Amino acid sequence: MALVMMDETGSRERILAEATRLFARKGFAATSVREVVEAAGTSKPTLYYYFASKDGLFRECVQANLGGLAQLVDLAVNGAGSARDRLVGFLDVYVRGGLQNPDTVKLLLTATNGVDAPCLPILETFRSELGRLAEVLAQGEATGEIRPGDHTSAVRMLCGAADIVLFSGLQGEAVPDDFAERLVDLLYRGIAR
Amino acid sequence: MALVMMDETGSRERILAEATRLFARKGFAATSVREVVEAAGTSKPTLYYYFASKDGLFRECVQANLGGLAQLVDLAVNGAGSARDRLVGFLDVYVRGGLQNPDTVKLLLTATNGVDAPCLPILETFRSELGRLAEVLAQGEATGEIRPGDHTSAVRMLCGAADIVLFSGLQGEAVPDDFAERLVDLLYRGIAR
Amino acid sequence: MALVMMDETGSRERILAEATRLFARKGFAATSVREVVEAAGTSKPTLYYYFASKDGLFRECVQANLGGLAQLVDLAVNGAGSARDRLVGFLDVYVRGGLQNPDTVKLLLTATNGVDAPCLPILETFRSELGRLAEVLAQGEATGEIRPGDHTSAVRMLCGAADIVLFSGLQGEAVPDDFAERLVDLLYRGIAR
């Protein structure tokens, strides 16, 4: 009542953290609320005090892990420097951020697929955020750095490749330091002789 | 009567078909064997007569839907024509085949993620099959069609973009007739002015 | 209301009581948890709230019915009076106690056989407890009441006969008031002319 509660060790926070971890690793349907409360060291009624239902808990987990992408895209769209540099920077942070937060990645992947898990309008959010990268290309076109063309397809190639790099990295494959530069370079120069 | 039974409406086949459909749409954990047998018009003991367990059923579903990719890649690697044409052909069949078999796509996606669903060595198969497309680029390099470079990254850009096109298509977005040509063209020419 | 709950009609107690009764009469494997909870007027989740599994429930039933024997043997070993009187007293209480608690007898018999029912280290406990009766004979030998000899075999004859009397009694056969005296008398005097 008196102070803002920022207690990271509160029951609610522990539940959210453990739920995120479990939903990410086992999926939504395969994770039971019993597992969650045991991992969080609480009881079921406490969980239901803070969250309306298992579905609601999942939604909040997703929401809490959805913050980073928009900022990342903003940075690329509004940042300084050439389009090329900003694309490289975006890919680099996107992939390395994902590698450092594997649970977030898996959770959002699960939520995006919509095959397991309650249906959320995450995919649209996700797609449209990534789609905004086309603005970077448009800016590059405006400055003469990039020739006119199908920016949407270009963004898809970059992001699709980045996803593959990210998932491979999560599976243990090494991610070269300059992977982002190489991808963007390839996109810029093309492969034709 | 006494001949080989090719009855596609046998219990086993119906179970496999309905299980594939349900696993694809709801995920592994969220699909109950009761749902499967009710959809297949059989009983649980019959399911367990043909399949060792729910896990085993899932595995067989995946196996049965895994056939196409290898052939597709073979066609691209061993086919006639320029590297460019073969890449375009591959992407076209890959995406349009996926659009016509949404359940297969979702099932394999689920199996590949491994977050829901029993852990299968599908991802490696999948990745290595797609990786073989690099051979097409190598052939193009040999014929002078393509300049030397990082073929693996190029393949990832193509396949990553194709996946995005495919999933967007499955979500209802229109897939242009010439999407494959445009993607490959972009990859060949690059976006740099 | 706020005091210590000694409610013998609590769910846990009712489950234990009914489980003991059913396990004793039908055996472990032939008794279903559904039967137990229906007899106890509860639900299956409640049973699993208090007991880890059907096995665990059985174990607790056995444990709860295992109390009496040790005290009985203690009484015989440490009691006052001649060895003969103490043997007679033991046999009498052993058999009549069993006749008044048929479920306990059958449950422990089942647990002891180990053919049905989860394997418990009850048999050893049981055997070694009864074996302690040899001390009574040794005391009798020390006082000159009993001649030196094979006390273990003597105990086995007494207990074996008592078991037969007990099971016959449970089957409906009458148990004479002086059966214990007669058995011990026979053991003391022998049958030889």
Added chain:
Amino acid sequence: MALVMMDETGSRERILAEATRLFARKGFAATSVREVVEAAGTSKPTLYYYFASKDGLFRECVQANLGGLAQLVDLAVNGAGSARDRLVGFLDVYVRGGLQNPDTVKLLLTATNGVDAPCLPILETFRSELGRLAEVLAQGEATGEIRPGDHTSAVRMLCGAADIVLFSGLQGEAVPDDFAERLVDLLYRGIAR
């Protein structure tokens, strides 16, 4: 049709043998007909061709293992020699025969308890057979070898002790060569100084 079938490897015989083994080791309720037919290398319809039901199969198993006791008692009652020698001989064969056929012992024990397993009138048969040993004592009384007395109790002491020796032996405890002589000697002479 032509010859008497004594084929010990026929399906029926294999089923009986494996069923006896399994019923003896796991109990009636805990043994499934699937286990039986798999152990016997047959199929369920074959089992039901030969036996009316699981109950019937159990009954036949018991019947097939019930042969020896009557003959054993006959031998003791009608045999030559002193009562003492015949009692010793009976106990010896009873226990050693049991030690060599542990499955038979456990099966009959299960059937006798009637707690698991369908209810059979085996116990009465068993008891009355053993009860006939009292005749041996009566003969001994007639020849002056044994003094008049409670022969039934004497028989119970012998058989009860023998059962304990037998079960201890099945549990791994050594059975001395002269256990029978010692038991009978104890019964004859008594333990009193």
Added chain:
DNA sequence: CATGAATGAGTCTTCATTCAT
């Protein structure tokens, strides 16, 4: 004699959720 295929009812166990305290 033997079998592949099938089943209704049942097994043990756990689910997400809620109540009184």
Added chain:
DNA sequence: TATGAATGAAGACTCATTCAT
């Protein structure tokens, strides 16, 4: 806030048994 206790429904899986061949 938090909890011990409770529940209806459902989970995966197996039971004894049977039928057409």
